[in-house]
Amino acid sequence: xxxxxxxxxxxxxxxxxxxxxxxxxxxxxxxxxxxxxxxxxxxxxxxxxxxxxxxxxxxxxxxxxxxxxxxxxxxxxxxxxxxxxxxxxxxxxxxxxxxxxxxxxxxxxxxxxxxxxxxxxxxxxxxxxxx
Numbered sequence: 001x002x003x004x005x006x007x008x009x010x011x012x013x014x015x016x017x018x019x020x021x022x023x024x025x026x027x028x029x030x031x032x033x034x035x036x037x038x039x040x041x042x043x044x045x046x047x048x049x050x051x052x053x054x055x056x057x058x059x060x061x062x063x064x065x066x067x068x069x070x071x072x073x074x075x076x077x078x079x080x081x082x083x084x085x086x087x088x089x090x091x092x093x094x095x096x097x098x099x100x101x102x103x104x105x106x107x108x109x110x111x112x113x114x115x116x117x118x119x120x121x122x123x124x125x126x127x128x129x130x131x
Contacts, residue, residue, distance in 0.1 A: 005032040006126040009102050013056050025051040045075040047088045063092030082113040099129045
C-alpha cells in the first residue's frame with residue numbers, strides 16, 4: 001500500500017436546489033502510475049453521492065467520517081485481474097492561502113475478491129497548490 005502516491009485530487013460539493021437538485025459530493029483521486037504484480041497500473045478512484053449540510057461543513061473543519069448511512073458510491077481498484085472495492089471512510093479539507101491540505105482515509109476490501117492481499121485502511125495527506 002505504500003506504493004500509492006497521490007498525483008492529483010479533484011472535489012466538488014454541489015448545493016441543493018430546492019425542488020430541482022439534491023446536494024452532491026464528487027471526490028476524485030488520481031494516483032501516480034505504479035507496477036504491481038508485473039502489471040502497469042494507473043489507479044484512479046471516484047466517489048460520488050449525495051451530501052448533507054453536516055457533511056459539507058465538517059469536511060472543511062474537523063473532518064467527516066463516512067458511514068453506511070451516507071449515500072456515497074464505493075470505487076474500485078484493479079489488482080490481480082479483479083476489481084476490488086474501495087470505500088471513502090474519512091475526509092478533511094483545510095484551505096490555506098497558497099494550498100489546500102486534503103486528508104482522507106480509504107478502505108481497500110481486497111478480501112472481497114479473494115486476492116492475495118488482506119483488506120486494509122490507508123490514510124493519506126495531499127497538498128493541492130492553488131493556481
